[in-house]
Amino acid sequence: MMRFIDVTLGKWTRHLFFVLVRSYYALFYNVGASGKELLQQQPGTLILATHVSRHDGPLISAILYSTARVRPTVHYDEYHNWAQWFPMWVAGAVPMSSPKSWPEDRRGARKVETLGKIHTLLETGNSILLFPAGQVRRQPEEIVKPYLSGVHEILNAEPDTPVMLLRLGGLGQFQPAIYDLFWSFLGRTKGRRHVSLDLTPVVDLDPGMELEAFNAKLEQMLNS
Template identity: 60%
Template sequence: MLRLIDQTLGKWLRHVFFAIVRTYFALFYNVSCSGKHLLQDTPGALILATHVSRFDGPLIAAILYTTQRIRPVVHYNEYYNWIQWFPMFVARAIPVSSPKTWTPERRQAQKEASMQRILRALEREESVLLFPAGHTRQQEPEVIAPHLSGAYDILQTNPDRPVLLLRLDGLGKFQPARYDYFWTFLGIRKGRRHISVDIKTVCALDPSTDLAAFNNTLEAMLNTPIRDAF
């Protein structure tokens, strides 16, 4: 029943949300996206993204909505926030982690259930969006805490899964803010803020290594400037 609702009413609601969010970003941000065709050619990809601001999720959803079905992975507390729950539910976001007040057994069960939902989505060729750092940047470089293992666990379970790296530039607190002149006809000097979205295929992540080495490699990739190839 949930699948039927998702494919009917859910699809209409996602179109409405897309129109609202895309209009907002078109008015206040000048967004360019490179490598979008890679996503279109790679169904069921694991997308690993930098997390530079609280607008990352809506921006990525708006930019990639017409390219492929994206299932974002979000923290449990974000998913069940009463303000955010409905759009998260409509987007079919996958909640991960759990409250620290839960028993270890309950937390482990929640972790396994979340992993199964992610793997099932990938098997249906729905791309899964994951922020490996787990939260927005508190400093200039992207930092992945040693205990965070989301991408590592997914690729250990399914090592042949295609991986795409998505990096955002120009949106975060620690990134340069540049503007166009879109609003000058109203006498406003600063127009829309320039944002670059860069998508690349990743082949260098090896889930057979230990977690620390895996996270160090991924962290270096996320911190590579968009202008530089790797």
């Protein structure tokens, strides 16, 4: 039943959200995307993105919407926030992690369930958007903490999963703010902020590495 709702009412609602969100970013941001055609030729891709602002998830999903079905991953608390749950559900977001107040066995079972869902989505041609750093950048560089294991476990279970790196530029607090003159006819000195999305295939991320070394390599790739 839920699948039927997703491919009928959910599909039309996603289109509506796409028009609204894409229109907003077209008005206030000048977005350029490089490499997204590669994603169209490679369904079931794990997209590892830099996390520079709270706009990242909706912006990436809106820009890639007409290229491939991208299912973002979000923190459990954000997914179940009453103000965000419906758009998250419509977008097909996958909640990650679980409340720390849960017993360890329950948290472990939830982790297994989440990873199983991600693998099912990848196998059926959906692409998964994941922010390896786990939170919005609070410093100039991405920091992937040594204990974060999501990417490592996904690729360990399915090492042949295609991986792409997505770097966001021009949007974050620690990135240069460059504007065009789109709104100059209204007398505003600032127009739309220039933002870049750069997608590149990843071929040298070995899930056989120890977790800490794997995360160090991933952090280096995100910051290069």
